[in-house]
Amino acid sequence: MSPELGRFALALACVFALAQAILPMQGARRRDRRLMALAPGLALGQLIALVASFLCLVNAAVTNDFSVANILENSSVTKPLLYKITGVWGNHEGSILLWALILGICGAAVAAFGRNLPSALRARVIGVLGGVAAGFELFCLTTSDPFDRVWPAPLDGQGMNPLLQDPGLAFHPPILYTGYVGFAVPFAFAIAALMEGRVDAAWGRWVRPWAVAAWCFLTCGIALGSWWSYYVLGWGGYWFWDPVENASLIPWLSGTALMHSAIVVEKREALKIWTVLLAIGTFSFSLSGTFLVRSGILNSVHAFAQDPARGIFILALLGLVIGGSLTLFAWRAPSLTTGGLFAPVSREGSLVLNNILLCSICAVVLTGTMYPPFMSLLFGKTISVGKPFFDAATIPLAIPLFIFMGFGPMLPWKRAQLWPVLRRLWVAALATLAAFAVTVIGLSGVLPILCATMAVWIIGSSLTDISNRLALFRVSLSQSIQRAKSLPRSAFGAALAHIGVGVSVLGLAVMSQAQHKIVEVHVGQKEDLAGYEWTLTDVRTVPGPNYMAMVATIEIRHNGHLMTVMHPSKRSFNSQNQTTTEVSIHTNGLSDLYGVIGDKHGPDSNPTYVLRLHYNPLAPWMWFGALIMAMGGALSLSDRRMRVGAPRRAPAPDVVAAE
Amino acid sequence: MKALFHGKQMFRLKTGLLLVCLSAPVMAWAVDDPSEMLPDPKQERQAEAIGAQLRCLVCQNESIEDSSAGLARDLRKVVREHVARGESSQQVIDWMVARYGNFIRLSPPVTIATLLLWGMPVLALLIGIVSAVMIFRRRTATPEPLSEAERARLRELGDGR
Amino acid sequence: MSSEQTPPDDQNVVTRRRLLLGVPLLGGAGICGVAFWKMLAGMQTGSFNPHDINAPVTGRPVPDFTLPDQTPGTGFATADLKALTRPVLINFFASWCIPCIAEMEALLTLQKQLPIWGVAYKDKPENAAGLLKHAGNPYARIGSDREGRVAIDWGVSGVPESFLIAPGGMIVWHSAAGLDSPEVRDSLKNALKAVGG
Incomplete structure (x- = not known):
C-alpha cells in the first residue's frame, strides 16, 4: 500500500478510462458488439484501480506517512483517526482523487444498473463518462499529484485546520461531490x-x-x-x-x-x-x-x-x-x-x-x-x-415559482382548465389566507411575510394533491388505502419533495426574525433574551486530545423552569496556534437557542466573559426541509417504475409524436 | 467544500492580515465586545442594517457585521459613531464609498456598467417567456385533449390524469 | 430520428436552427472561456487581480489628518503634505506584517531618489521602532496610526499600501501591493515622471 502503488493505480485507472472512452465508442459507431461489450468491464476495472489508489492515500494518512507531501501538509500524529481518514479529501489533491473516484463509481453504476439499456446507448454513455474521468485522472497525475514525496520525511505533519475537524464538514465533501459528479x-x-x-x-x-x-x-x-x-x-x-x-x-x-x-x-x-x-x-x-x-x-x-x-x-x-x-x-x-x-x-x-x-x-x-x-x-x-x-x-x-408549485402538479396533461383545479384547492387557499393574516401580525418585513405565506400554500396544496389522488373523505378509508397502494411512489415522492421546499421556505422566512444579544457577564449573572433567562453558572478549563478548551455552563430557564444546560466552549489548538469556538445549540424542533462563549476579560480573580446568545425561530426547519426534499427524491427513486433501466424502447420512432 | 473557504479565515494574503488571523483567534465573531453596541436600540438596529450593506473589505463576501477582521471592527465603530451623530444611513454609506469605492457596497449601485446585473432577473424571465410564446405560436394546431392511446400510455407510466 | 432521414427541403431550416442554437451558446461559452483565460494569465503576471479594492483615492487631495510621532521619526499632518514642493511617497506599514518587512529592502533603495514618509498602522510604537532599528529606517518622517482610523480616511484596507503625493498635496498614485514587486516599482516610476519628480 505504498504511495507509489497508489500513483501506479491512478495511472492504471487513467489507462482504463482512456480505453473506456475510445473502444466502446468505436464499437457503437461501427456496431461492433465485441467492442461495445468491453464497456462494463473497463468501467469496473477503472473503479477497482481508483479504489486501490484511494485506499493507498487513506493508508498513508492513517499510518502517518509524512514523506507524502499531501499528508505532511494536512495531517499530524495527534489528529484523531476519523479526521485522518476524512482529511484525505480535505485538501486539493485528495479532493480531486475523490472526485475521480465518484466518477468511477458512476461509470460502474451505469454498467451495473444499465443492463436493459440498448447496448449502443450504454456503450456511449459509459464511453463519455470514461472520457471525463480520464481528464480528471490526467489532471491529478500531472498537476495535482496526491502521492508526491518529500525527502527527508519530517517526524510530524503540519496539522489540519481545526475548523475542518468536524464531523459535519468531514462528510460534506463526499456528499456534495456525489451531487456534482452525479450530474455527469x-x-x-x-x-x-x-x-x-x-x-x-x-x-x-x-x-x-x-x-x-x-x-x-x-x-x-x-x-x-x-x-x-x-x-x-x-x-x-x-x-x-x-x-x-x-x-x-x-x-x-x-x-x-x-x-x-x-x-x-x-x-x-x-x-x-x-x-x-x-x-x-x-x-x-x-x-x-x-x-x-x-x-x-x-x-x-x-x-x-x-x-x-x-x-x-x-x-x-x-x-x-x-x-x-x-x-x-x-x-x-x-x-x-x-x-x-x-x-x-x-x-x-x-x-x-x-x-x-x-x-x-x-x-x-x-x-x-x-x-x-x-x-x-x-x-x-x-x-x-x-x-x-x-x-x-x-x-x-x-x-411566482412557489405559487405555480401549488397547482402545477394538479393540472392535467396536454390541455387543461385552470378553474376546476383551483376550485379543488380551496382548503389550501383558505389555509394560505389564514397564514397570511398570522404572518402579517407575527413577522416583520414584506419578503418574510410573503415567503412564509407561500410556504403554507406549497405545503397545503401538496397535501391537497395527495388527498385528492387518494380521494380522502370522499370514499371510505379502506378504499383510500387501496388507492394509496396503487398510486406510484413517485407521486408521493414529488409531493413530499414539494412539502420539503415549503418547510425550508417557512424556516428561512421565520429565521429572518432571529434575535441575538452580546453581553459581558460575571459567573452567576442572568440575561434575558426572547423570553428565556440565560445564566452563566460556570467556566472551566478542560483538556482535549489536541487542544485545551474553555467550557462554559449556561443554564436556560423559561418561566422559572430549567429548560436546558448548554456548554459552549472555546478550543485552543496546540499544533496550529488557532482557536475555534464550539457553539452550543439547544433545539426543540421549533426554535434553536444558540450560545457562544467569547473572550475572557478582567483579572483572574474576578473575570468577565463575553457571551453571544441567539434565539433562532424555526432554524432547524431550513435543513429539515432539505432533508424532506431529498427523502422525496429517494422515495421517487424507490418506485418500481422509476427504477433504472426498467423500460424498453419503442421500436418505431413513436406513436405519440406521430400525431 | 464550500465551507472550507468560508468566513473567518479568509483574508487577503497580500495584506499580511493573514498573519494576524492565523495567530490571533480566528474564530472570534462579529460584534465581539458589548461596549461596541450603541445604547439606543433603534440606533443600534440602524447601525446593524448599515453594516449588513457594507462588505468586510478583506473577507469573502461577508458584511462588516459578520466579520471578525480588525478592519471590519474599525469600520463598525465608524458606522456607530456616525449613526450616534444622527446621520442617515445613506450618508454613512456615501462616506464609506468615498473612501473605498463601490467595492464596499454588497449591493452595487445601478449604473450603466451594472445594468446587466440588475436587469438580469427581468431579462432572463423575458427571454424565457418570449421563446416559450414563440414556440407555442409556431405550432398552428390547437392540441386535442389526450387521445385514448396517450391516456393509456400515461396510465402505464403511473400518471393517469 | 437521425439527420440522414431529413428531407432536403428541410436542410435550410436545420442549418438555420444550428446557427440559432450554436452561435449564442458557443459564443457565450467562448467569450467566458477567453475571459477566464485572460484572468488566469493576468493573475500569473500580476496585471490582473480580481480582489483589488481599487479605493478611489488617486486624483484627490490628501484627507484631513494629524499623526503623532513614531520613534525614530516625527509625525505629520495634512498641512505638511500640502506645503511640499517635491513629490513624496506615503507608506503604511506594520511590524506584524510580513509583506511589509519584505518590502523594507526596496524602500531603503527607493528613499535615495524619493523621500518616503511612513505610517505605522495599528502597531505598538515599541514594535514599530524595533522593526526600523532592525531592518533599517527608510522613512524621512514617521507618524503613528495606533487605532487605524487615519488609514480608513486614506482608503487603506491592509498593509503595506503606498501613495504618491504630488507637490501641493494631491494623491497621484496608489498601490495596495508591496514595492518589492518590480511591476509596482515600474508603475511608481511612471507616475513619478508624470509629476516631474
Missing part, C-alpha cells in the same frame, strides 16, 4: 443521445433516476454545508451568497429544472431539446463552478491550492468538455424530432413555467457571482455583489 450521468446520456440522434420517452425515463439521485445528494450536500456554517462559524449565519456557495447553488437550480423537464420528455415526449441542453448545462455548471472556485478568480485566499498552472489545465479541460458538448448539441439538436403538442395551460405548460423561473433564478445567481471578476477585467473597476443584491433579485422570482 445525465450529461453522458445527453451526449450519447445527441450522437445517436435520438431522444425519446425511453431516454427521458432512463435519465430521470440519475438526475433525481444526483439532485438528492446535491440537496443534502448544500444543506449540510449550510448547517456546518451555522453551527461552526458561530454567529448564527447559514448562507452568505459567497461565490463558493453559489457555485453549488447554480447546478442545483439547473438540476432541479432538469429533473422536472425530464418528466415531460418521459411522459409526453416534449421539451426534448431543452432537456438535453439542461443536462449539458447542469454538469457544465458543476464542473466550472468547482474549478473556478479553485482557480482563485472567485476567492481570494483559501485552503485549496491556487496554482495558475492548474487553472490553465482545468480551463482546457472545461473547454474540451463544455465546448465539445455544446458544439455537438448545436449540430445535432436541430435534427431531433419535435415532440408532442400541448396547450399553454396544461401540466407541460406549468413545467415549462417552472423551468423558466428556475433558470431565471439560476441566471441571476450566475450573473451575480461572475459579475465582479468580469467588471474588473473589462472596466478595471471592482464591485461586490452580496446578500442584499441576491435577496432582492432572487426572491421576487422565487415567489
